[in-house]
Amino acid sequence: xxxxxxxxxxxxxxxxxxxxxxxxxxxxxxxxxxxxxxxxxxxxxxxxxxxxxxxxxxxxxxxxxxxxxxxxxxxxxxxxxxxxxxxxxxxxxxxxxxxxxxxxxxxxxxxxxxxxxxxxxxxxxxxxxxxxxxxxxxxxxxxxxxxxxxxxxxxxxxxxxxxxxxxxxxxxxxxxxxxxxxxxxxxxxxxxxxxxxxxxxxxxxxxxxxxxxxxxxxxxxxxxxxxxxxxxxxxxxxxxxxxxxxxxxxxxxxxxxxxxxxxxxxxxxxxxxxxxxxxxxxxxxxxxxxxxxxxxxxxxxxxxxxxxxxxxxxxxxxxxxxxxxxxxxxxxxxxxxxxxxxxxxxxxxxxxxxxxxxxxxxxxxxxxxxxxxxxxxxxxxxxxxxxxxxxxxxxxxxxxxxxxxxxxxxxxxxxxxxxxxxxxxxxxxxxxxxxxxxxxxxxxxxxxxxxxxxxxxxxxxxxxxxxxxxxxxxxxxxxxxxxxxxxxxxxxxxxxxxxxxxxxxxxxxxxxxxxxxxxxxxxxxxxxxxxxx
Ligand SMILES: Nc1nc2c(c(=O)[nH]1)N[C@H]1C(S)=C(S)[C@@H](COP(=O)(O)O)O[C@H]1N2
Ligand SMILES: [Mo]
Numbered sequence: 001x002x003x004x005x006x007x008x009x010x011x012x013x014x015x016x017x018x019x020x021x022x023x024x025x026x027x028x029x030x031x032x033x034x035x036x037x038x039x040x041x042x043x044x045x046x047x048x049x050x051x052x053x054x055x056x057x058x059x060x061x062x063x064x065x066x067x068x069x070x071x072x073x074x075x076x077x078x079x080x081x082x083x084x085x086x087x088x089x090x091x092x093x094x095x096x097x098x099x100x101x102x103x104x105x106x107x108x109x110x111x112x113x114x115x116x117x118x119x120x121x122x123x124x125x126x127x128x129x130x131x132x133x134x135x136x137x138x139x140x141x142x143x144x145x146x147x148x149x150x151x152x153x154x155x156x157x158x159x160x161x162x163x164x165x166x167x168x169x170x171x172x173x174x175x176x177x178x179x180x181x182x183x184x185x186x187x188x189x190x191x192x193x194x195x196x197x198x199x200x201x202x203x204x205x206x207x208x209x210x211x212x213x214x215x216x217x218x219x220x221x222x223x224x225x226x227x228x229x230x231x232x233x234x235x236x237x238x239x240x241x242x243x244x245x246x247x248x249x250x251x252x253x254x255x256x257x258x259x260x261x262x263x264x265x266x267x268x269x270x271x272x273x274x275x276x277x278x279x280x281x282x283x284x285x286x287x288x289x290x291x292x293x294x295x296x297x298x299x300x301x302x303x304x305x306x307x308x309x310x311x312x313x314x315x316x317x318x319x320x321x322x323x324x325x326x327x328x329x330x331x332x333x334x335x336x337x338x339x340x341x342x343x344x345x346x347x348x349x350x351x352x353x354x355x356x357x358x359x360x361x362x363x364x365x366x367x368x369x370x371x372x373x374x375x376x377x378x379x380x381x382x383x384x385x386x387x388x389x390x391x392x393x394x395x396x397x398x399x400x401x402x403x404x405x406x407x408x409x410x411x412x413x414x415x416x417x418x419x420x421x422x423x424x425x426x427x428x429x430x431x432x433x434x435x436x437x438x439x440x441x442x443x444x445x446x447x448x449x450x451x452x453x454x455x456x457x458x459x460x461x462x463x464x465x466x467x468x469x470x471x472x473x474x475x476x477x478x479x480x481x482x483x484x485x486x487x488x489x490x491x492x493x494x495x496x497x498x499x500x501x502x503x504x505x506x507x508x509x510x511x512x513x514x515x516x517x518x519x520x521x522x523x524x525x526x527x528x529x530x531x532x533x
Contacts, residue, residue: 014151015095017098017151017182017185018094018095018097018098018099018148018151019090019091019092019094019095020091020094020189021094021097021098021144021147021148021151021185021189022090022091022092022093022094022095022097022104022144023087023090023091023094024143024147024189024192024193024196025090025093025094025108025140025141025143025144025147025192026086026087026089026090026093026111026140027090027192027193027196027197027200028136028139028140028143028192028195028196028199029108029111029112029115029136029137029139029140030046030047030086030136030196030200031136031195031196031197031198031199031200031203032132032135032136032139032140032195032196032199033045033046033115033132033133033135033136033137034046034047034132034136034199034200034203034204034207035132035199035200035202035203035206036131036132036135036136036203037132037133037203037207038202038203038204038206038207038210039206039260039261040128040129040131040132045119045132045203045207046115046118046119046132046133046136047079047082049115049118049119049121049122049125050082050114050115050118051075051078051079051082052118052122053117053118053121053122054078054082055078066078089111092107093107093108093111093144094144094148097144097148098148098151098152101145101148104144104148105141108137108140108141108144109137109141111137112133112134112136112137112140115133115136115137116130116133116134119132119133143188143192143195146188146192147185147188147189147192150182150184150185150187150188151182151185153184153185206261209264210264210375212264212266213264213265213266213375213379214375216266216267216268217267217372217375217379217380218372220267220372220380222290222294222319222366222367222372223290223294225294225295225296225319226293226294226295227293227294227295227296228296229296229297229298229317230298230478230479232246232247232298232478233476233478234476235475235476236475236476236477236478236482236484236485237475237485238447238473238475238485238486238487240432240445240447240487241432242431242432242433242434242447243431243432243447243448243449243485243487244431244449246315246475246478246482246483246485247298247315247316247317247369248314248315248316249369250316250368250369250371250374250377252314253314253316253368253377254303254311254312254313254314255376255377256303256305256312256390257347257376257396258345258347258412259345259347259397262375262376263343263344263345263375263397264375265344265379265380265397267286267380268286270285270286270380270381270399271283271284271285271399272284272364272381272398272399272400272401273399273400273401274326274327274329274330274401274403275330275400275401275402275403276336276340276401276402276403276404277332277333277335277336277403277404277405278330278331278332278333278336278403279330279331279332279333280329280330280331281330282326282329282330284321284326286366286380286381289320289321289364289366289381290366292321292325293321294319294320294321294366295319295320295321295322295361295363296317296318296319297317297318297361297363297386297479297481298315298316298317298318298478298479298481298482299315299316299318299361299363299384299385299386299453299481299482300313300314300315300451300453300481300482300483301313301314301315301316301384301390301394302389302390302424302427302451302453303389303390303391304389304390304391304392304413304418304422304517304520304521305517306427306517306521306522307517307522308427308429308514308522308523308524308525308526309429309430309526309527309528310429310522313449313451313483315482315483316368316369317368317369317370318363318365318367318368318384319363319365319366319367319368319370320363320364320365320366320367320381320384321363321364321366322361322362322363322364323339323356323362323363323364323383323385323401324356324357324358324359324361324362326364326401327339327353327356327357327403330403332353332357332403333403335405336353336403336404336405337352337353337354337405337406338350338351338352338353338403338404338405338406338409339351339353339356339401339402339403339404340401340402340404340409340411341383341393341395341398341400341401341402342395342398342399342400342401342402343378343395343396343397343398343399344397344399345397346412347395347396347412348395348411348412349383349391349392349393349394349395349411349412349413350392350406350409350410350411350414350420350421351383351385351388351392351393352406352421353403355385355387355388355393356385360385360386360387360454360481361386361481362383362384362385362386362393363383363384363385364381364382364383364398365378365381365382365383365384366380366381373396377396378395378396378397378398379397381397381398382394382395382396382397382398383395383398386453386454386480386481387423387424387453387454387455387481388422388423388424388453389422389423389424389521391411391412391413391418391422392411392413392420392421392422393422406420417518417519418518418519418520419519419520421520422520422521424451424452424453424454424521425510425511425520425521425522425523426450426451426452426455426457426503426504426505426510427450427451427452427503427510427522427523427526428448428449428450428451428457428460428486428501428502428503428510428525428526429448429449429450429501429526430446430447430448430462430499430500430501430526430527430528431447431448431449432445432446432447432448433446433499433528433530434528434530435528435529435530436529436530436531437530437531438530438531438532438533439492439530439531439532439533440532440533441492441493441494441532441533442491442492442532443489443490443491443492444489444490444491444492444532445487445488445489445490446462446487446488446489446490446499447472447485447486447487447488448485448486448501448526449483449484449485449486450483450484450485450486450501450503451482451483451484451503452480452503452505452510453480453481453482453483454480454481455480455505455506455507456477456479456480456484456505456506457474457477457483457484457503457504457505458504458505458506459471459474459503459504460472460474460484460486460501460502460503460504461501461502461504461509462486462488462490462499462500462501463499463500463501464490464492464497464498464499465497465498469502470488470490472486472487472488472501473486473487473488474486475487486501486503492532493532494532494533495531495532496529496530496531496532497529497530497531497532498527498528498529498530499527499528499530500525500526500527500528501525501526502525510523510525511523511524512524512525
């Protein structure tokens with residue numbers, strides 16, 4: 001009776017190891033994609049996208065079968081089915097990659113492409129939602145390459161020539177020595193497994209927190225404002241296609257911040273502390289805010305980094321508590337001239353104390369256009385101050401107000417070369433025609449927007465080529481704290497043209513002098529080249 005001779009003492013058979021490599025690499029692809037996706041948006045999670053796409057393509061008989069068989073567990077069944085499919089495909093890919101590396105590359109890329117296609121085809125997806133899947137795929141490919149290399153190095157029966165092609169036996173075979181240790185492979189496999197697991201857990205934690213916060217945010221409702229916004233008069237929009245809307249929808253509101261990841265704050269633990277040069281330290285919870293008399297105001301926000309003619313400005317309706325009243329409770333002491341507001345992510349802004357105390361409505365905002373603040377716009381509480389650039393006033397995710405002096409403290413951007421104070425410069429822009437547009441010759445309407453928050457726009461003038469400056473028609477003014485649209489009728493000869501505009505506030509015409517955004521905001525007259533034909 002001869003015992004069947006097993007190949008060696010080495011544990012798993014050689015075929016199993018490339019398969020294991022494939023499965024681990026697939027795990028890494030998904031783990032990394034989940035982690036990166038958690039930082040992007042919930043839409044970019046590849047597993048969910050794959051599952052949803054699968055459901056969309058499932059014939060109804062299979063759906064019915066799944067629901068009949070698994071009942072309310074049909075989704076769990078789907079995920080189990082997907083997991084099995086992925087494991088089997090990954091094992092095959094690992095084996096192929098071991099036999100012929102190029103096949104492995106092709107296979108991984110095809111799987112990556114399927115993932116990207118699934119993510120991108122979801123409703124509301126944007127092209128950047130593909131990024132997590134792409135990064136995941138590249139990470140998986142690298143890990144697979146590493147593990148397969150290690151396998152070839154230790155393989156007792158398989159050898160590859162330099163370009164990775166497969167060959168058996170022959171003089172290259174390193175026989176005895178190889179196979180002695182697969183330590184290299186197991187090290188690579190172990191690292192891949194650990195990184196994949198850590199990435200998946202990290203991704204799940206991050207998106208889990210985000211989901212919890214999103215659910216809490218959606219449940220919020222606000223009391224009617226004690227002081228509602230003035231009604232918006234009919235003519236605040238010039239009614240000219242191509243001019244931005246007077247009221248900026250939240251989804252189109254510009255976003256500027258230093259946050260690599262949008263902070264996720266639990267409203268139940270959020271607290272604002274007002275301290276420093278005050279007679280009384282004040283602490284406010286979110287519920288305190290909701291129980292207070294809230295005001296509702298339209299305020300146009302502008303970024304100091306907005307270039308002449310740029311898009312970094314937006315107008316929204318804000319609901320919140322007057323910062324003036326908070327300061328009345330804290331009672332700043334003599335000599336204080338600044339409030340340093342700090343966000344949970346460490347950003348800070350220095351705002352002149354008198355501006356927060358005067359009769360303008362500086363707001364500790366909780367809602368934007370009748371919605372709880374969007375996460376990226378400062379949920380649950382941010383500051384909004386009429387007349388100041390965002391970097392010195394509009395702290396999002398705000399948690400701390402320190403009453404202090406400009407001489408004693410500096411803020412995030414002032415430490416980086418920007419002016420310590422940032423009143424908004426009077427600006428106007430041409431939105432119609434767009435730069436390099438082609439428009440019909442003859443009579444044309446041009447238009448745009450002007451702003452001089454807390455001073456107000458008094459007049460806008462337009463000039464075509466070297467012609468005279470003509471007074472444009474101003475749209476209705478809401479308050480001096482909001483931007484104002486303008487339009488004008490011009491006659492255009494065929495040919496190329498230039499249009500310029502300039503706005504006046506109470507102090508006169510905006511400066512023609514060109515200034516860069518650093519250190520305290522861009523200036524100059526906006527000029528647009530276009531063609532009439
Ligand atoms: N926490 C925090 N708040 C911040 C910033 C930031 O980087 N972090 N940027 C400020 C700047 S420079 C501007 S212009 C406004 C932009 O607000 P928005 O993103 O809601 O439009 O937020 C301000 N508040
Ligand atoms: Mo800004």
